Amino acid sequence: MIAATSLSIQTPKHQEAGVPVNVQQLKQRYQAAGQGHLLAFYDDLNEEEQKKLLDQLETLNVERVNRIHQKATTCPSPMLNNQAALLAPLPEECFDSILEASKDKIQEWQTIGLNQISQNKVAVILLAGGQGTRLGSSAPKGCYDINLPSSKSLFQIQAERILKLQQLAQQQPGAVENVTIPWYVMTSGPTRPATVAYFQENNYFGLSSSNIVFFEQGTLPCMTFDGKIMMESKSKIAVAPDGNGGVYAALRGTGVLSNMAERKIEYLNAYCVDNCLVRVADPVFVGYCVQKNADCGAKVVRKNAPDEPVGVVCLRNSAFSVVEYSEIDEDVAHAINPKNGQLSFGAGNIVNHFYTLDFLNKVESFEGDLEYHIARKKIKSLDIQTGDVITPKQVNGMKLEMFVFDVFPFTERMAVFEVERREEFSPLKNAPGTGQDCPETSRRDILQQHVRFIEAAGGKIIIGEDDEQSEGAPTLEISPLVSYSGEGLAEIVAGKTIKTPLQVSSLDELKSAVF
Template sequence: MSFKTSSVKINPVPTQAQVDALKAKYAAARQEQVFTFYDSLSPEEQTALYDQLSKLDVDRVNRIYKKAVSSLESSSTNLSISPLPNDSFDSVLDATESKQEEWESIGLKSISENKVAVILMAGGQGTRLGSSAPKGCYDIGLPSHKSLFQLQAERILRLQKIAKDTTGTQGQVVIPWYVMTSGPTRAATEEFFQSHGYFGLEKENVIVFEQGILPALTDDGKIFLETKSKIAVAPDGNGGIYAALRNENVLTDLTSRDILYVHAYCVDNCLVRVADPVFIGYSISKHADCGAKAVRKAYPEEPVGLIALKDGKFNVVEYSEFDPTLAALTKANGQLEYGAANIANHFYTVDFLKSVERFEGELEYHIAKKKIKHVDLKTGELQSPTKPNGMKMELFVFDVFPFTERMSVLEVDRKEEFSPLKNAPGTGVDDPDTSRRDIISQHVRFVEKAGGEVVAGVGETQDKLTFEISPLVSYAGEGLEGLKGKTIRTPAVINTVDDIEKVVLS
């Protein structure tokens, strides 16, 4: 199986006939402005621009623009919003322990049979965090200084072992990891994994691929030139995952490995349970084509997107679309009627992922007004606007929900499974400090559930501990039975099973 690489290729110089044909194509699409400076460019610049334009489906760009604009113009605040059907929603907060064990057993069996893969959406850069590296490379300040990538890789390693040991599987258990990057993050991501030996995973089971791009457009749909020899482009959103899986040969690779189920998530959630067997088993038991994890909305006004029915179809409804009275409605058990907060954590069958191509033309792209640097077509001078002057278009990963025939939603415990890293250090919300705090707090709970105790050492306080348990030791709190009745004084790090005895005081 061959995947596209980020190696630099020297493109052949196009013939005049090829240039004329491409110019005619863009003129027919009324996008001929992209050739405004072509004749004044150097041969190398002409080749680069020709190559960029020849790879772009300009008619598709026009279709996307027209659909996005028409959808925006026809949008209504009088949407029909209704709760999730009871048979498509369950919660680990309410489910019995035996029911959760049943789901987990189904998931572990599928994992042990090498039927499960993971897709990581990791196209973002750490710009807000003050880093030029991909966000997955970021160190949130744990005692071990492990990056987000490493934490997630080690969870995969641990889960492979759990599935093998639990089911008694004789052969190798493999959870392939497909890492979706963007153009700016691909090379750095590949280098990071290579330099760290893929964190113990086998190289052939860590597949890096790249999401697509779309041109930046003027308000009337014209493609911007970023320079005289380059059009302005941007990643097509996390919803670009579906086309990228096809275009980058990932679907073909999944098929060749006989993978049936996929877990997909975003890189910035430090608590993510990668290939969570409970979620996978739950989704399989519901015969779902597509599944989503949700966390319980904290209060009616919390600004989060909610998984619900919109005009009778599964969707994510933005908080701004809810009337306050509707947002405050409660069920008989006192929980919010609309309380399934979306966390971009999904289950898919591979068959469903393959089916997306059939309805891809119906997906509605979202318009984001942006300040777009560009070349003035009359003067050739670079323009750096101070206010939005155009648009970028993107898909969201949940835009396929309305096309799902059988969907299920599993509510999970927020403190155990969701802590996103969005903001700069010191922000106080969804920043490196909260990510580090949430992981350490979880590890303390792991010890307490095992019957042990973690106490602050000299110079530390109970709310700011130097403590960590490697994912290689425990995926979700299991494997810590040796801590029963024991006390751990910080600072302490449990990197291996042997460390359990070393850190115990009593």
């Protein structure tokens, strides 16, 4: 079993063997690759700085970096040409909506999913490399407190959903003795130490540390527009995370895929940390994809309007893709499906995916064909001519990244599952007070959902005079340890009334609050 903090990228070979780097050979290699400037100041460095630089250069596959830059700048994917003419709506056979499905069908999917979880075949991949910079926090975004009455962070909310789901699956007939949902947490270099420390300080939120595996996403060098690798200082290459699409290489390179195989995992649910409503390892979604025999799946929400600026899951050049709003013609964006009156291109992407482990293992075979996206940035970097570090006032370079959905065109059996936005998607992206996708809307959406849980279970809510409502939401918080998605409440609240403000941490607390 891999310990919670033991996974890491391999140590450079010369460090493992204690063999010094052949500096001359390394210089020749980088000169041949057109990147010899990275060693321009080598002789000016002290011994420690020289070792630091050589470690980076030896582990960097500079030829691969050159190929990535070449492809990203001169060989755009044919899927990006004539987008509007080559777009097509999702095929009916691969698409279903929880908004249209019967209760019996939803129950069927849920039972399939719970059965898979009860056999320890399901794990979760959390994309948690982001910092809370836009939120005014230097901590990892998952540590952020959205000001719930409980003060729970995003990490804690999600951990408790896993705990509750394990309990629900344990009740399934034929469940294994100890149902576990392993949690693979992808951090970035800057967020790794703080994320691990946060989990340790909070005793892993009640989960077993042996079932939480931290791993780091990769990085790519920042580059000038003419293909030169940029330097942060005389002894350090300027690098940036390779995007959430770097998860596939990271899963392989850090040993996570092998760990999954050892655990006999078959199905994975991957999602972003910033969605406060995410149903982690959602058994309905898992069951739907398993029933469809899908190797890859995506949750989507219905677009609010044709011009809502979100990516859309659809077909592009007959392959499944996520197409950005800016790539879609206005006429296409407004097209209506005559069968249901909905937008033909209305499947809004929320970065919540299903995979089989077999599919994740196949990514390596087509990784060279994946797209790399260019983000043009102002990058603080070393002036090779003067040796000075320059803080630019204009865009001076690029960061290359992949998106997690770039694998969609390579799936053989795709499943797309539409869920209700207000129940499953409320991203935290913007600073407090902005009014959209911010801490206040995240808090509101959770509290409003918990009101719906009580009302759907047959209970009535009275708003107390001392309830300081936020964004019009009564202050009612129900711990995920009490209910994962509203189940188990009816026997307590049906025909009864509760008064807000109320924070419910256990079923006993709920029982004592009803009247």
